[in-house]
Amino acid sequence: MKNLSSRIINPVVIENMRIALHSIRSHLLRTILTVMIIAFGIMALVGILTSIDAVRYFFVENFTRMGSNTFTIRNMTMQGGGEHHRSDFLKKITYDEALEFRRNFTFPSVTSISTFASGSATARFEGKKTHPNNRVWGADENYLATSGEIIQEGRNFTPAEAFYGNHVAILGEAVADELFEKKGNPIGKVIGVGSGRYVVIGVLKSKGSSIGFSNDRTIILPLMNVRQTFAKPNQSYSINVMTSQTTSMSAAIGEATGIFRTIRKVPLGEQDNFAIIRSDTFVEMMIQNTRMISIAATFIGMITLVGAAIGLMNIMLVSVTERTREIGIRKAIGANKRTIRNQFLAEAVVIAQIGGALGIVMGIAIGNVVSYLIGSSFIIPWPWIILGVTLCFIVAMASGILPARKAANLDPIEALRYE
Structure with a gap:
């Protein structure tokens, strides 16, 4: 068994690793500082890339609920301050x-037809009030289906409730939890929203948070009720359309564009004065944006690793100077240039991989904290782990080659005289 392991792992490699670990222990403080520099570089790279993956998965997961067969018609907004x-x-x-x-x-x-009524509403129940950060929507009975919302408790509006503007409400999970403190069934309870009182008929399934902002702080009221109680001048409405098949999206959008241009009397040849947004287009846009952020994060991480490589090279050069006499003794008893060079390269690789392992663990932790905060799932970013290990090896070789060559080229007689 011993002979087998010796054939599998070269004894010289084992000896170089042993010497490298001994040298690391002998200069512990210096090694720790170098390891931390590398660890922070890898942590920044892996942490940012894992966080971006978490955000990407969150958007894909949430907009997949809506399906790729939905689109929204809404008014144009001013972008970029243009005229x-x-x-x-x-x-x-x-x-x-x-x-x-x-x-x-x-x-x-x-x-479905819906309108945004308020972004700072307070809900009340038996003397308890929520924070004034709830979004109120007015919607018809088809809104939940076209927006990807799922009822967790209770029911949706009936067509009659939506048409007559009954005083009923569907709450986001965060609003229900804050009002009722996760105790008892909120269905049938009477709450206050704005100047009105509403019977809770449903609670939505949680959609988590997006960049620290909860998507569950939502109150949905019948559209006609909102038109009466939250009326404001120049109110704008959105139209959500869910086609029966994904393959028919282009035809549906073409027909919708023609009809709405006619309704709004847009002259022939003029640009639309409304926007049609596909749900899958938004996801693609978000993925494209996160891809650009990934490139920027990789660039920042690379700069950090270049600094770490310079630091590691300096440490190794100092190590060569301090161990000049040791190198002379090794050469005097038969060690060749290759052995000496590999010894110092092994030391650089060990230091870099320790720093890399620490950085990868911290990076995954940071990425999954972000994932938890936005309500996404746990991520093990295997591509970024492999990238981190590979980069650490490259950093080690780039940083160690010059000191290793310097050590290998030392004259043994001059080295033995070094004090």
Whole structure:
């Protein structure tokens, strides 16, 4: 067995590793500083890339709920501070326009109308109040299906409740937990929102958080009720459309564009004064943005690792100077240049891999903390782990080759005279 292991692992390699570990223990403080420099470089790289993966998975996971067969029609918004020559370019979508679209759009699909009522609403129940950071939406009975929301407890609006504007409400999980403190069933309880009182008929399944902001702080009220109690001038409405098949999306969007241009009386040849956004387009845009961030993060991590490589090289050069006499003794008893060179390269590799392992662990921890905060799942980023190990080996070889060559080329007689 011993002979077998000797054939598998070269005894010279084992000896070089033993000497490397002994040297590391002999200069512990210096080694720790070098290891930490490398660890922070790898941590920054792996941590940022893992965090970006977590954000990417979160968006893909959440928008997959909506499916790739949904699109939204909404008003244009000013972007980049640009000026538009047409006065109607930023025109809001009115309720009558949304209704007319729903009546005229005959493509096989489910269509819903919704409006954003408030982003700072407070909900109340028996003297308890939530923080004023709840978003209130007015929506019809089809809104949950077209927006990817799932009922966890209770039920959806009935068509009659949506049409007549009954005082009923569907709560996001965070709102329900804060009001009722995870005790008892919120269904049937009467809460206050704004100036109105509403019976809770449903609680939505959690969607987690996005960049630290909860997606569960939502209150959905019947559309007609919001038009009465949260009325504001120049209110704009959104239209969500879910087609029966993904393959029919292009045809549905083409028909929707033609109908809505007619409703809004957009002149032939003029640009649309409304936006149509596909759910899968948003996901693609987010993935593209995170890809650019990944490139930037990799560049930053590489700069850090270059600094770590310079630090490791300096440490190894100092080590060669301190061990000049030791190198002379080894050469005097028969060690050749290759043996001496490999000895110092092994030391550089050991230091770099210890730093890399520590950095990878810290990077994965940071990435998964971000994943937890945004409500995504646990991630083991194998590509970034492999990248981290590979980069550490490259850093070790790049940093160790010059000191190793210097040590290998020392004259044994001069080295033995060194004090």
